[in-house]
Amino acid sequence: MSNAEIVDLLELTARLMELHERDAFKTRAFQSAAFNLDKTTADLSQLPVDELVKLPGVGKSVAQKIHEISQTGRLSDLDALLAETPAGVLDMFRIKGLGVKKVRTLWRELGIDTLDALRQAGEEGRIATIKGFGASTQEKILDALTFLQEQQGKLRMDRADELAQRLREQLLPHFERVDVSGQVRRRVQEVDTVQLLVQTTDPLSAMLTLRGMPELLIDERESSPFVWRGRFAGYDVPVELRFNAPDQMDRQLFIQSAAESHLKQPGSAGVALLQAAYTGNDASETAIYERAGLPYVVPEMREDDFAFRWSTQHHHTNLVTWDDLRGTLHNHSTWSDGKESVASMAAYTRELGLSYFGIADHSKTATYAHGLSVEQVMAQHTEIDQLNAGFGDDFRIFKGIESDILGDGSLDYDDEILARFDYVVASVHQTLNMSIEKATTRLLRAIENPYTTILGHPTGRLLLAREGYPIDHRAIIDACAEHNVVIEINASPYRLDIDWRWIDYAMQQGVMLSINPDAHSLAGLLDMHYGVDIARKGGLTAEMTFNALPLEKMQAYLQQRRSNLVK
Template sequence: MTNSEIVDLLELTGRLMELHDRDTFKTRTFQTAAFNLDKSTADLGNLPVEELIKLPGVGKSVAQKIREIAETGHLTDLDELLAQTPAGVLDMFRIKGLGVKKVRTLWQELGVTNLQDLQLAGENGQIANIKGFGASTQDKILSALEFLQEQQGKVRMDKAAMMANMLYDELSAHFERVEISGQVRRKAQEVDSVQLLVQTSDPVSAMLTLTKLPNLKQNERESSPFVWRGRLTGFDVQVELLFYPSDQMNRQLFIQTAAESHLQQAGAGGVPLLQAAYASVVSEVTGKDTAEVEQAIYARAGLPYIVPEMREDDFAFRWASHHQNDELVTWEDLRGTLHNHSTWSDGKQSVAGMAAYCRELGLSYFGIADHSKTASYAGGLDAERVRQQQVEIDQINAGFGSDFKIFKGIESDILGDGSLDYDDDTLATFDYVVASVHQTLTMSLEKATTRLLRAIENPYTTILGHPTGRLLLAREGYPIDHRAVIDACAEHKVIIEINASPYRLDIDWHWIDYAMQQGVMLSINPDAHDLVGLLDMHYGVAIGRKGGLTKAMTFNALTLEEMSSYLQQRRAEIRK
C-alpha cells in the first residue's frame, strides 16, 4: 500500500476512536502517528517494525498496526470501529466546521446519522438549540451542505485526467482509435462527465465488448445504441463513451470538446460553429489530422482558431481580437517555480532535493516559500529558523553554477487585520514574499477584500497567494471583490498567483484576462510539498491558457537573469 493509504487509515482510526470516546492516550497515539507520517518519505509499507519505531511519532504498537495494514490491506481496530459507525456519520466529517466532537453531539443528541438528517435538523432549527452550536453554526452547516450537494457527481481536473487516461489505455486495446474529449480535453477544473470517443463501424459489437470489461458498470437506462454511460469502478462520476465511424471521429471530437455556448458563436457570415462543423468543407479534410479539421471548421465559420482549453464561450473570440494563439503560455515557457515547501515546514523533501528535481525538469530557479511562524500547525518558521534556512540556502547555492539558483522566499500568513506575520526586519531578508490567508476563512466580502488590500499594500508583498482560499469540491472560497483586489495589485506591483494545485486552481481562470488588462503579471505556482507536486504546474498552465494567459504576462516565465534583476530592483525600491 502507498504511504498516503496507510496514513489515511491511521488518521481515520484516530478520528473514529475519538468519535466513540475511546482511551484518550491511544487515540492521540494514532493521531500523532498519522500527522508525522504524512510528511515521511520512507516506504512505510516495506519497513519492519524495528525500522518503523525509529520514525517520529511511531511507537511499537502503531508500528505493528502499520505492518498489519501493509500485509492485509486492513486494520482490525478500524474495521471494528467502522462496524459501529453509521456510514452517513462519516459523511458528516466532510462538512466544513464540523469536528469530531460536534459530529458526536449531533449523532448522540439528535440521532443524526446521515447528511439528509443533518439538513432536516438544520432546517427545523434543532441544531441551533444544541448547547455550543447556535444559529450561526446552524447556518454555516446548511450552507456547507448546499455547497456539497452542488458538487456531487464531480471530480477535480487531476482525477478526471487520470480516469480518462485509464479508460484510454483500456479501450485502445480493443478499438482502432480512441480519443479523450469533452470537459477533460478542454481542461475543465471540475468535471461531471469523463467522455471518450470510440471509433467503430459496429456499435452493437462495441457495446458487447464494453460489457466484458471488469471495471466498467453500465447504466442501461442512460445508455443508447450509440452511447455507453455508466461508472468506472471506484469513481463517483459519469463516464460517457460515444461510438462513431472513422469518417466522423475528427468532426465529433471538435463538437464534443467545445461547450454549447462556444458552438453557437458565429462569424461575420452568420454561420455558427456547430453548423460549420457539419459543412461540406470539413468533409474535404476528413482524412487529415484533428488540428487541420478543426482549423477548417473555424475558417468555415469565419472565426479565428481557438485552442481546446478556451472553447468555453465567446470570451475566446474577444481574447483573439487582441492576441495570437502562439502567445499563450506553455509548460516549455516556464523557467522556474516560486511557491514550494520543504521539510523546514510541512513539506516532504529537503530544499536541496526539491531544487535538484527542478534542475532535472529543466528549470533554472527554485523558490522556497515555507510556512511562516503563525502556521504553527504546519511547522511554520520563526525568525531564528528563517535565518538558519537562509544559511542552508546560501550553502547549497554555492555549489551551483550560474545557470541555477534557489531564491529565498516565505509564505507569510495574512493576519486578520491584513498585516503579515513577521516584522519588517525579517521580511527584508527574503528575496520575495508570498502573502496568503490560511486562518479565519469565514469572512464577509467587505472583510475579506479589506484584509487582502492591506496585505497588498505592504511593500514586502511580492505575490498574492491563492486569493480566495478555495478548495475545489471541498470548500468554497471566501468572497472577494476581484476587481478591487486586482486593481490594488496593479497599483502596488504585486503578482497574483495561479495556485496550480488541482485542489485550488486559485485565482479562478475567469479573472486572468482582467488581471492582464490591468498590467498584473501572474505566477503559476505549484504550492508543492513534494517532488511530484512540482508537476502540478501542468494544471496551472492548462488553467492559465483557458483564461488567456500569455507567456509575456507569466511571472515565472522570466529567465533566471530577469527574475534576479526583478527581485533585486524591488528590494531596492523598498529600501528607498
C-alpha cells in the first residue's frame, strides 16, 4: 500500500475513535501519527515495527497497526469502528465545515444518519435550533449538500485519466486498437463519463469479451449491441466503450472527442463540422476541419465556438506545451508542509530539463502548514545561497514565498521581509466563506501590494470537494494588468485554478499566466502536465506563459521588479 493510503486509514480511524468517544490518549496517538507520517518519504509498507517506531509521532502500538495495514490492507480496529457507524454518518464528514463534534451532535441529538435526513433537517430549520450551530451554519450545510449532489458520479481529470489508461491497457490485449476519447481526451477538469473507442468487426464477440472481464460491471439497461455501458470496479463514474469498424475509428474519434456545440459550428464551406465528419473519404481530423472550411482546433479546445474566435488572433501551434516550460515557481519543501528538501526538489527539477526552481513555502500565518517564521526565512535563504553556489550558469533556485492574504487583504510579512524574496505568491488560505464583494476587495488589496508577483489559486476551489469563493474575475484580471501581477494557473488537479474560461481575457489584458504545480513532493512537479492541459484548453500561448521565460529573462524580470521597489 502507498503511504497516502496508510495515512488515510490512520486518519479515518482517529476520526471514528473521536466520533465514538474512545480513549482520548489512543485517539491522539493515531492523530499524531497520521499528521507526522503525511510528510515522511520512507516507504511505510516496507518498514518493520522496530523501524516504524523511530519515525516522528509513531509509538509502538500505532507502529503495529501500520504493520497490520501493510500486511493485510486492512485494520481490524477500523473495521470494528466502521461496523458501528452508519454509512450516512461517514458521508457527513464530506460536508464542508462539519467536524467530528458537530457530526456526533447531529447523529446523537437529531438521529440524523443519512445525507437525505440531514437535508430534510436543514430545510425544516431543525439544525439551526441546536446549540453551537445557528442559521448561518444550517445554510452552509445546505449549500454544501447541494454542491456534493452536483459532483456525484464525477472524477477529477487526473483520476479519470488514470482510469482511462488502465482500461486501455486491459483492453489492448484483446483488441487491435483502443483509443481514449470523449471528455478525457478533451481534458475536461471534472469528468462525468470515461469513454474509449474499441476497434472490432464483431461487436457480439467484443461484448462477450468484455463480459468476461470481472472488473467491468455492465449496466444492462444502458448498454446496446454497439456500446458497452457500466462501471469499472472501485470507481463511481460511468464508463462507455463504443465499438467501431476499422474504417470508422478515426471519424468517430473526432466526433466523440468534441462537444456537441463545437460539432454544430458551420464553416465557410457551408457545412457544419459534424456533417463534414460524415462526408469524404479522408476521416483525419485535419481533413474534417478543412472540408468544413474551419481552422484546425486541438482536442483540448473542442468545447464550443470559443476556439474559432480565438483562431482569428492565434494559431494552434502557438499554444503552450510542456516543452515550452523553462522552470517552476510555486513549490513547497520540508521547511513548511512539503515532503522533500529544497535540494531534492531542485535536483528533480533539473532532471526534468528545467532551468530554474522557485521555492514558495508557506508564510508565518499558515501555522497549520508549518509556515516560516522570519528567522526560518533567513535560514532558508542561507541554504538556497549555498545550493546556488554549487550550480553553473544553467540552473538557479529562486527565493519565493507563498504569503497568506489576510482578511483585510494585507500580506503577512512586513515590507522589510517581503523585499528579501525574489518573488511573492499571494494566496488566500483561511476565512474562505466570503461574499463576492468581500473576496474581490480582499484580492484587490493584495494585488495592489507592490511585493505581490503572482496571485495564487485565485478562487481557492478544490474540485469536487469545495466550491471556490466568488470573485469578480474581470476586476481581478484588470487589476493584475494595472499592477503587473502574474496570475497563477494552479496545476494541481485538485485545483486547476484560475478557471480556464478566464485565460483568454487575461491574455487580452496583457496579463501573463504562470503554470504552477503547487508541488509538495517530487511527483507533484509533474502536475504541470495537467496545468498545460488546462492552459491549452483556455488558449494560453507560450508567449504569455510566465514560466516559459528562459532563465536569463526570468532573472532579469525579477531583478527589475526588485529594482523598481527600491526606487
